[in-house]
Amino acid sequence: MELTQKQKQAYDLLTDMVTDYVGYGGAAGCGKTALGCYWLLELGFYLNGARFFIGRDSIKDTKVSVIKTWSEVAKKIGFSGYEFTGDGILFSNGTEVELLDLSFYPQKDPVFERLGSKEYTAGWIEEASQVNYLAFETLKTRVGRWKNEAVKSKILCTFNPKKNWIDAVFYRPFANGKESKDTRFIYALPSDNPFLPSDYIKRLHELKDEATKQRLLFGNFNYDDSPNTMCDYGAITAIFKNDIVKKTGKYYITADIARFGADKAIIIVWDDWVVVDHRVFAISKTTDIQLCIEHFRHKYKIPKRQCLADDDGVGGGVVDNCGILGFVNNGRPFDGENYQNLQSQCGYKLAEKINGGEVGFECDLDENTKEAIISELQQLQTYDSDSDGKLKIKPKELIKQDIGHSPDWRDVFLMRAYFEYQRAAPKPQDLTGYF
Numbered sequence: 001m002e003l004t005q006k007q008k009q010a011y012d013l014l015t016d017m018v019t020d021y022v023g024y025g026g027a028a029g030c031g032k033t034a035l036g037c038y039w040l041l042e043l044g045f046y047l048n049g050a051r052f053f054i055g056r057d058s059i060k061d062t063k064v065s066v067i068k069t070w071s072e073v074a075k076k077i078g079f080s081g082y083e084f085t086g087d088g089i090l091f092s093n094g095t096e097v098e099l100l101d102l103s104f105y106p107q108k109d110p111v112f113e114r115l116g117s118k119e120y121t122a123g124w125i126e127e128a129s130q131v132n133y134l135a136f137e138t139l140k141t142r143v144g145r146w147k148n149e150a151v152k153s154k155i156l157c158t159f160n161p162k163k164n165w166i167d168a169v170f171y172r173p174f175a176n177g178k179e180s181k182d183t184r185f186i187y188a189l190p191s192d193n194p195f196l197p198s199d200y201i202k203r204l205h206e207l208k209d210e211a212t213k214q215r216l217l218f219g220n221f222n223y224d225d226s227p228n229t230m231c232d233y234g235a236i237t238a239i240f241k242n243d244i245v246k247k248t249g250k251y252y253i254t255a256d257i258a259r260f261g262a263d264k265a266i267i268i269v270w271d272d273w274v275v276v277d278h279r280v281f282a283i284s285k286t287t288d289i290q291l292c293i294e295h296f297r298h299k300y301k302i303p304k305r306q307c308l309a310d311d312d313g314v315g316g317g318v319v320d321n322c323g324i325l326g327f328v329n330n331g332r333p334f335d336g337e338n339y340q341n342l343q344s345q346c347g348y349k350l351a352e353k354i355n356g357g358e359v360g361f362e363c364d365l366d367e368n369t370k371e372a373i374i375s376e377l378q379q380l381q382t383y384d385s386d387s388d389g390k391l392k393i394k395p396k397e398l399i400k401q402d403i404g405h406s407p408d409w410r411d412v413f414l415m416r417a418y419f420e421y422q423r424a425a426p427k428p429q430d431l432t433g434y435f
């Protein structure tokens with residue numbers, strides 16, 4: 001059986017001599033159950049007489065879901081040397097898999113004493129987000145106690161997003177770039193699984209409950225139906241199928257330049273408020289970015305005064321070298337309105353445009369990029385707006401913490417709003433040198 005790229009990454013961690021705890025998941029259909037079965041099948045086959053556990057919050061669920069996938073995976077790898085017993089799986093080489101009931105019984109067994117005397121080589125907590133943290137803590141002390149001469153003790157936790165211990169233990173350190181060597185997380189989405197039935201993702205898109213859709217389709221660990229959201233999901237996704245928005249032939253370029261070469265750089269060409277072309281640089285060299293801006297400028301005949309790049313960090317060099325406008329996030333807002341800074345002002349304007357159905361997207365996009373754009377635009381949120389009366393949007397730093405990366409798409413979109421104000425009130429100094 002061929003693993004998906006994400007499953008491979010997890011499998012590498014599951015078979016190394018370094019990692020203790022591997023988190024895998026993020027959304028439905030990303031191959032969590034298949035990964036767990038594949039790992040224990042392979043390991044059990046090579047390690048005679050090993051002892052594993054597969055735990056879930058309900059033994060009934062474990063039996064139904066795990067055993068079904070176990071049989072499928074075993075068949076795919078052509079292995080049949082095992083049988084299901086009443087409470088687990090027995091390999092013909094003596095290896096045993098115990099199916100564990102990890103339900104929390106606050107009266108009967110408040111500290112998971114029933115696990116206290118078990119001894120395992122390694123194990124897997126399936127749907128770990130539904131399992132009590134104490135179960136994980138206890139199981140940590142129960143692995144590495146059986147046949148671990150040649151293999152490292154490990155616990156695999158598979159889960160969908162949930163704001164509890166799995167978020168704190170696995171997702172958050174990963175998202176913030178602060179993972180330790182022993183605890184690692186592999187973030188996988190349905191779009192990472194090419195083996196999914198064709199209508200699987202379509203069905204996730206049809207989910208009515210927004211929070212569920214965010215978690216299961218987009219792997220959003222932050223989704224909590226924030227009352228601060230400025231554009232609802234429907235308005236945001238509508239930009240991808242907006243066939244009535246007008247194009248006027250007046251082009252603009254907005255560019256978000258990667259900071260210190262770390263984040264990605266995005267350059268967008270707008271025909272009025274419709275994105276008609278774009279380029280993403282994963283690892284950006286400023287010279288490439290400059291060439292690309294020049295290329296787009298000539299291709300679409302766009303004057304420099306209609307081109308804008310962020311003026312923080314590396315962007316400043318691009319602004320100077322291309323002779324285009326610079327966007328200072330923390331800059332002064334255009335006159336007459338009460339915003340914290342230019343970025344907030346443009347964020348509000350962008351939200352207004354999205355909600356009014358005035359933004360469109362006409363170039364081809366892969367699903368991952370579309371999902372990234374949606375999740376970043378959902379981060380257009382009001383923030384702390386009643387403290388000093390000035391209108392603010394959720395700061396980039398907080399967004400980074402929540403979604404795990406810099407909201408580059410939000411930024412290039414938001415910059416487009418600059419021209420709404422600039423057009424309304426051109427300042428003489430903005431025009432010098434741009435003809």
Ligand SMILES: Nc1ncnc2c1ncn2[C@@H]1O[C@H](COP(=O)(O)OP(=O)(O)O)[C@@H](O)[C@H]1O
Nearest residue numbers: 002003004028029030031032033034035195196
């Ligand atoms: N490496 C793989 N090769 C072939 N099919 C796979 C693979 N990984 C997952 N699948 C299939 O993709 C679907 C979803 O996988 P599953 O493990 O059930 O996802 P999850 O548990 O994350 O919801 C299943 O039909 C499964 O058989």
Ligand SMILES: [Mg+2]
Nearest residue numbers: 032033034065
């Ligand atoms: Mg599953």
